[in-house]
Amino acid sequence: MQASPLKIGLLGLGTVGSGVVQILQANKTAIGIKLGRDLEITKALVRNPQLPRQVNYDSIRLTTDAAEIIGDPEIDIIVEVMGGIEPARSYMLEALQCGKHVVTANKDLLALHGRELLDTATAAGKDLLFEASVAGGIPIIAALKQSLAGNQIKQLAGIINGTTNYILTAMAEQGREYADVLKEAQELGYAEADPSSDVDGLDAARKLAILASIAFGSAVTLNDVYTEGISRISKTDLEYARELDYTIKLLALANESEERVEVRVHPAFLPNSHPLAAVKGVFNAVYVVGDAVGETMFYGRGAGSLPTGSAVVADLMQVVRNMKTGANGNLNCTCYRRLEIKPVEEFKSAYYVRLQVKDEPRVLASLAAMFAEAGISFASIIQKPKPDEAAELVLVSHPCQEGQMQQAVENLKVYAKVLNICNIIRVEGGQ
Amino acid sequence: MQASPLKIGLLGLGTVGSGVVQILQANKTAIGIKLGRDLEITKALVRNPQLPRQVNYDSIRLTTDAAEIIGDPEIDIIVEVMGGIEPARSYMLEALQCGKHVVTANKDLLALHGRELLDTATAAGKDLLFEASVAGGIPIIAALKQSLAGNQIKQLAGIINGTTNYILTAMAEQGREYADVLKEAQELGYAEADPSSDVDGLDAARKLAILASIAFGSAVTLNDVYTEGISRISKTDLEYARELDYTIKLLALANESEERVEVRVHPAFLPNSHPLAAVKGVFNAVYVVGDAVGETMFYGRGAGSLPTGSAVVADLMQVVRNMKTGANGNLNCTCYRRLEIKPVEEFKSAYYVRLQVKDEPRVLASLAAMFAEAGISFASIIQKPKPDEAAELVLVSHPCQEGQMQQAVENLKVYAKVLNICNIIRVEGGQ
Helix, strand or coil: CCCCCEEEEEECCCHHHHHHHHHHHHCHHHHHHHHCCCEEEEEEECCCCCCCCCCCCCCCEEECCHHHHHCCCCCCEEEECCCCCCCHHHHHHHHHHCCCEEEECCHHHHHHHHHHHHHHHHHHCCCEECHHHCCCCCCHHHHHHHHCCCCCEEEEEEECCHHHHHHHHHHHHHCCCHHHHHHHHHHHCCCCCCCHHHHCCHHHHHHHHHHHHHHHCCCCCHHHCEECCCCCCCHHHHHHHHHCCEEEEEEEEEEEECCEEEEEEEEEEEECCCHHHHCCCCEEEEEEEECCCEEEEEEEECCCHHHHHHHHHHHHHHHHHHHHHCCCCCCCCCCCCCCEECCHHHCEEEEEEEEEEECCCCHHHHHHHHHHHCCCCEEEEEEEECCCCEEEEEEEECCEEHHHHHHHHHHHHCCCCEEEEEEEEEECCCC | CCCCCEEEEEECCCHHHHHHHHHHHHCHHHHHHHHCCCEEEEEEECCCCCCCCCCCCCCCEEECCHHHHHCCCCEEEEEECCCCCCCHHHHHHHHHHCCCEEEECCHHHHHHHHHHHHHHHHHHCCCEECHHHCCCCCCHHHHHHHHCCCCCEEEEEEECCHHHHHHHHHHHHHCCCHHHHHHHHHHHCCCCCCCHHHHCCHHHHHHHHHHHHHHHCCCCCHHHCEECCCCCCCHHHHHHHHHCCEEEEEEEEEEEECCEEEEEEEEEEEECCCHHHHCCCCEEEEEEEECCCEEEEEEEECCCHHHHHHHHHHHHHHHHHHHHHCCCCCCCCCCCCCCEECCHHHCEEEEEEEEEEECCCCHHHHHHHHHHHCCCCEEEEEEEECCCCEEEEEEEECCEEHHHHHHHHHHHHCCCCEEEEEEEEEECCCC
């Protein structure tokens, strides 16, 4: 005899919540057979029960009272897809303490309060699973927690924000400026009315904090991540990138060496031969190098109702499998050590430097000397004449420390032949 | 107090076995902390204990007697990395019946006898895990079994044989012929002295049988997979592919529709815009489309000591986690239905057809009529003059059924103006 359906309560019935409902409806039979038990969403917390919705929720009781769901003894699993810090945090803590398993897509919350939530879950012997919090349907958290667990992770590089990747791809392919493409992305719904969380790199930084914590087994929070956005990238930079056989991406980078974790999100030149360079539009990908596995990459849709819903449903199925064998709560937090965060001055990168200088003899020689003084040498140089006795100079350096580049920039600022420091962008993904 | 080390017996200490030993030595501390228990390889089955080996095996007792390992009551987990059908099959069955968990990299065995082995494991309540059997370190089996389990898988396309991908990449990039590159691959150790299992597509077919069984929840064996190799691909075909903005890959393809599974391995034209087209050299990748998650791709090294060892170690760690909670044996076989295999005549593809014809008026018109009679029309045509009054004609068709193309080819064979049917290659990855 088959066990009775397992009851699920949804906190939130927006984009992701609707995706979860749709998937559980569409693939109900196969999921039921695979688990030996049906999954049934019985209640959903919403702001306004009268709103028209895109999914069929006939069998789901909508409520504006969270206690009606969290306090329901018939509900075994809470799916938190409302987003934001509060009241999501309190609801999740309460649900865990009430003996419910929690599946969440909430990166904001995990990037700040992950440790507290995971510890609460483990203490309660309940699952707190969060595959959907990073890179939508791409199973990168399962990969890091389990499939690559025998590796020492050397490097993690991700394109984990679809909005900025859409903007940079369109700028590169259509030769358009940032503001123009951003406006279009907002009209198409790929960027929000207030796009700052995406374009300033915060969204990617939150996801990177979660990924780095798992990859290196040491808690990293949003505040640890050095973050720059893409708003200063211009059409001209993308043209030079193409000329030099590079692509510009908003990269989320993490690595560990000498017991220190380096975590940063910023635009970067990436060689066209790098696996991440081919990741276009709203797609996401995470490139992971392990000491045993070598280079790997995980690619797919990083957002959206159904892709993110796919990750939530996978976690729900895992909770049910764990319930069958009493294995819940055993793979919540995978942190097992406490590493330092590397300070920004010690980051090491190559750099693309674009300057407008006076078109006079010996300017290049003086500039080269100025960089050499800071210990920086160059791999490529492009010089192009501009109107009004100016020249545009593009320099691509060999790798140096962030501190060295900061020193060189201080020198550039007071050198009268430099008319404008147009842009400085890190170059990553080299050998 | 920490539990005593968990004891592992290796069957085989070749390429993969050595990788497992190396990883467990290099990452011993971290793995021990993550699991709360150390892993220790105590014995290894070898053909010749006197042979020099690349790994330090001081603490491992080498033996030529399998019973000394399988019958050792102190050993909890058997790692089968000897390969081949027998005696590997008997050893694994015996080990499972003796109450040991088994981790294997043996695709040959699983593609033929997977069902028997998995059923034996489940009946014994033991784990039989096999991530390492497909695509080396890429965690594609975990992805299909767990992370994408809420999806109905629509399509699976893989580059899952490194040898053939190395050969095709070198042919394309260096403009060389098949035999020439194969010889070089053999010298470099990328191809075996007898390369037939790789170049004839058998190795990829075995892996596809395993992947398709999991993706569609229905047992597929090697004998179900339609298989063609790459030996008939010439430099000229690769040149035309480039001209048409395609790449030629040995593709492993599977899809399901109307309760039937289609499984095939053959060379194929793939648009350069397809995510798999950028997978070069010995790298592998598996592209999976699910109804919820959409397009995803998993990329990495598909073979080699450490990458394959990485997958074995991940499975070992999973066995240990399962042992802690008594969850062993719960995710061995994921087949839950019995689907038919689609016959080859009903496969649907577009085709690249390269012909040598007499360079005379109206030949093209006659050919077009001949194909039209079989219901086939064309998307692209290239005609080039050749010496001796011949012309080379390349036709790329719209999608049609395999049976239609077979009928057209019969007609071509008896048409006097066709001097030679140089090659016919399927075109995949279109919309």
